[in-house]
Amino acid sequence: xxxxxxxxxxxxxxxxxxxxxxxxxxxxxxxxxxxxxxxxxxxxxxxxxxxxxxxxxxxxxxxxxxxxxxxxxxxxxxxxxxxxxxxxxxxxxxxxxxxxxxxxxxxxxxxxxxxxxxxxxxxxxxxxxxxxxxxxxxxxxxxxxxxxxxxxxxxxxxxxxxxxxxxxxxxxxxxxxxxxxxxxxxxxxxxxxxxxxxxxxxxxxxxxxxxxxxxxxxxxxxxxxxxxxxxxxxxxxxxxxxxxxxxxxxxxxxxxxxxxxxxxxxxxxxxxxxxxxxxxxxxxxxxxxxxxxxxxxxxxxxxxxxxxxxxxxxxxxxxxxxxxxxxxxx
Amino acid sequence: xxxxxxxxxxxxxxxxxxxxxxxxxxxxxxxxxxxxxxxxxxxxxxxxxxxxxxxxxxxxxxxxxxxxxxxxxxxxxxxxxxxxxxxxxxxxxxxxxxxxxxxxxxxxxxxxxxxxxxxxxxxxxxxxxxxxxxxxxxxxxxxxxxxxxxxxxxxxxxxxxxxxxxxxxxxxxxxxxxxxxxxxxxxxxxxxxxxxxxxxxxxxxxxxxxxxxxxxxxxxxxxxxxxxxxxxxxxxxxxxxxxxxxxxxxxxxxxxxxxxxxxxxxxxxxxxxxxxxxxxxxxxxxxxxxxxxxxxxxxxxxxxxxxxxxxxxxxxxxxxxxxxxxxxxx
DNA sequence: GCACGCTATCGAACCGGTTCGATACTGGGC
DNA sequence: GCCCAGTATCGAACCGGTTCGATAGCGTGC
Numbered sequence: 001x002x003x004x005x006x007x008x009x010x011x012x013x014x015x016x017x018x019x020x021x022x023x024x025x026x027x028x029x030x031x032x033x034x035x036x037x038x039x040x041x042x043x044x045x046x047x048x049x050x051x052x053x054x055x056x057x058x059x060x061x062x063x064x065x066x067x068x069x070x071x072x073x074x075x076x077x078x079x080x081x082x083x084x085x086x087x088x089x090x091x092x093x094x095x096x097x098x099x100x101x102x103x104x105x106x107x108x109x110x111x112x113x114x115x116x117x118x119x120x121x122x123x124x125x126x127x128x129x130x131x132x133x134x135x136x137x138x139x140x141x142x143x144x145x146x147x148x149x150x151x152x153x154x155x156x157x158x159x160x161x162x163x164x165x166x167x168x169x170x171x172x173x174x175x176x177x178x179x180x181x182x183x184x185x186x187x188x189x190x191x192x193x194x195x196x197x198x199x200x201x202x203x204x205x206x207x208x209x210x211x212x213x214x215x216x217x218x219x220x221x222x223x224x225x226x227x228x229x230x231x232x233x234x235x236x237x238x239x240x241x242x243x244x245x246x247x248x249x250x251x252x253x254x255x256x257x258x259x260x261x262x263x264x265x266x267x268x269x270x271x272x273x274x275x276x277x278x279x280x281x282x283x284x285x286x287x288x289x290x291x292x293x294x295x296x297x298x299x300x301x302x303x304x305x306x307x308x309x310x311x312x313x314x315x316x317x318x319x320x321x322x323x324x325x326x327x328x329x330x
Numbered sequence: 331x332x333x334x335x336x337x338x339x340x341x342x343x344x345x346x347x348x349x350x351x352x353x354x355x356x357x358x359x360x361x362x363x364x365x366x367x368x369x370x371x372x373x374x375x376x377x378x379x380x381x382x383x384x385x386x387x388x389x390x391x392x393x394x395x396x397x398x399x400x401x402x403x404x405x406x407x408x409x410x411x412x413x414x415x416x417x418x419x420x421x422x423x424x425x426x427x428x429x430x431x432x433x434x435x436x437x438x439x440x441x442x443x444x445x446x447x448x449x450x451x452x453x454x455x456x457x458x459x460x461x462x463x464x465x466x467x468x469x470x471x472x473x474x475x476x477x478x479x480x481x482x483x484x485x486x487x488x489x490x491x492x493x494x495x496x497x498x499x500x501x502x503x504x505x506x507x508x509x510x511x512x513x514x515x516x517x518x519x520x521x522x523x524x525x526x527x528x529x530x531x532x533x534x535x536x537x538x539x540x541x542x543x544x545x546x547x548x549x550x551x552x553x554x555x556x557x558x559x560x561x562x563x564x565x566x567x568x569x570x571x572x573x574x575x576x577x578x579x580x581x582x583x584x585x586x587x588x589x590x591x592x593x594x595x596x597x598x599x600x601x602x603x604x605x606x607x608x609x610x611x612x613x614x615x616x617x618x619x620x621x622x623x624x625x626x627x628x629x630x631x632x633x634x635x636x637x638x639x640x641x642x643x644x645x646x647x648x649x650x651x652x653x654x655x656x657x658x659x660x
Numbered sequence: 661g662c663a664c665g666c667t668a669t670c671g672a673a674c675c676g677g678t679t680c681g682a683t684a685c686t687g688g689g690c
Numbered sequence: 691g692c693c694c695a696g697t698a699t700c701g702a703a704c705c706g707g708t709t710c711g712a713t714a715g716c717g718t719g720c
Binding site for chain 1: 331374376377378379380381383384389391399405406408409412413416417420425426427428429430443446447448449577580581584587606607610611612
């Protein structure tokens with residue numbers, strides 16, 4: 001392992017000149033720069049990250065704090081936006097690091113250490129639940145950040161879908177042919193995205209003049225089965241189902257099938273995320289493509305822009321979604 | 331941000347004593363240690379990672395080099411072993427970093443920089459293809475490593491399923507009731523795991539005295555459809571299908587259904603990985619559980635053990651698999 | 661009462677880079 | 691011939707920790 005002092009010696013310059021040359025400073029003469037670069041090449045020189053970080057104050061890494069990997073059910077979504085984050089980070093010269101906290105307390109303590117010990121130059125927060133103090137911490141510490149999701153507090157940069165519109169569009173699509181008895185199968189209640197989706201659902205129902213029904217499901221898939229059984233068992237009408245994730249929609253389809261209801265003739269269904277599995281069901285599942293890759297990519301862009309100090313304040317970005325209509329709601 | 335010098339001053343000790351106290355060295359007197367820890371608590375002291383790394387030579391991070399995230403089709407598998415890696419790293423006090431190279435050249439250059447610039451203390455390699463030089467590089471550099479998969483070269487620590495047995499068990503299961511015309515739908519040809527699975531498939535066929543047929547598929551799912559169409563179109567018998575991934579099995583089921591073959595009565599099918607989607611098909615898909623989480627967890631354990639220098643040589647570990655029989659092969 | 665060993669602590673060096681301020685050298689203007 | 695501005699380079703300080711070798715202070719044994 002050769003150090004910059006080896007390079008300096010070999011190129012017959014001082015350490016400081018070697019450093020300047022290697023970093024492309026305009027002050028060093030062309031001939032000198034070449035000598036230094038040749039020496040570096042010859043000695044297979046690679047600057048040690050830790051040393052560079054210590055003196056420059058930059059780690060060249062971005063940290064992702066994401067509890068969702070623990071909650072599964074969303075692996076398709078996760079891998080897609082992870083890839084968006086990764087590609088964006090790579091293109092900006094950054095490395096991605098990752099923590100999956102098990103609960104809110106761990107998330108908060110990891111975030112605190114991460115910022116204080118300077119593990120990275122910025123952090124991506126995935127959909128923290130509303131009432132933990134993560135967001136306040138990051139804002140108060142003035143640590144570069146971006147939130148995937150909608151922020152309940154001010155001063156936070158965010159990238160998100162327009163979840164109100166996502167649910168409204170999906171619901172309108174199902175109600176358009178004149179269906180009158182829609183059900184929303186929603187996720188955990190304390191997240192902004194489920195609140196927004198419920199709002200969108202209610203808006204569409206209101207416009208169509210039909211009664212909205214909403215069920216909350218924490219731990220699919222069996223809970224979905226129970227919801228539908230209860231609904232039908234109570235003799236309630238049901239001709240349209242919106243779920244906030246595709247696997248839930250698949251379970252809903254199976255349950256309806258077992259109860260003798262046809263999809264889409266009796267009940268139309270649409271999910272969200274446009275997972276690969278939408279291709280594999282029978283009938284194929286309609287869904288809302290949320291462009292998770294773009295979500296990740298935009299998050300990194302916003303974060304890097306904020307780290308350059310170019311933008312003073314927090315900014316928000318919305319990633320477009322699009323309905324993908326398949327047989328389950330045709 | 332307070333540094334160790336602030337702590338030392340506040341606790342009325344030298345910097346070196348402060349460092350010793352903070353790291354629990356036995357030499358410092360109990361009363362002194364308490365003074366130092368109280369000062370650290372009071373000033374909310376957190377040692378900067380880069381500084382610690384530079385002086386101690388340890389980064390306290392593990393890097394995952396994994397091209398498979400780019401190739402998708404395996405998101406369930408990926409998230410599970412990623413979680414195994416993450417949990418193992420966390421428990422050992424390490425942070426996980428991640429790179430997704432786009433091709434072999436990038437994989438190799440990233441690996442080289444990673445080792446030379448000391449991004450991490452060790453690296454996890456996911457199933458690199460056989461003929462790139464990744465493994466030689468890592469062995470020659472004597473860099474702590476572990477391979478997820480089987481190594482074609484010596485001196486590499488690995489964690490893997492027994493892929494020969496995986497395919498053999500799956501095939502035997504299908505052939506047991508007397509089926510005579512099995513087909514293996516395999517993945518990319520140049521990976522050790524596809525070779526092993528083909529071998530296991532052939533062994534089971536040989537034992538049963540039936541003729542093995544093997545098709546290679548790079549880019550599912552449409553390729554699977556073509557394979558089956560071609561097979562049936564040629565008038566070949568077909569009563570059992572083994573695929574190396576679950577999504578391929580699902581496509582196979584759909585294609586058979588469209589061609590008027592019943593699953594499992596006419597053709598029995600089993601996939602691998604035991605993805606969530608096996609629950610969502612009709613009939614439900616049999617599969618082989620590969621215990622991806624355990625795979626990741628074991629990989630980290632092996633890596634950390636190797637980093638302690640406890641073990642001199644490379645070691646191998648096999649993670650057990652298990653057949654999960656559902657309706658598609660009942 | 662003195663030599664000795666042990667314990668707790670300290671100052672300084674070190675890890676490998678970046679960056680600041682000083683300096684030697686160069687060429688141009690008058 | 692002298693002064694000055696600008697250029698290329700250098701030594702030293704610095705980033706914030708860890709660790710090595712030295713030392714002061716102490717109690718013990720004889």
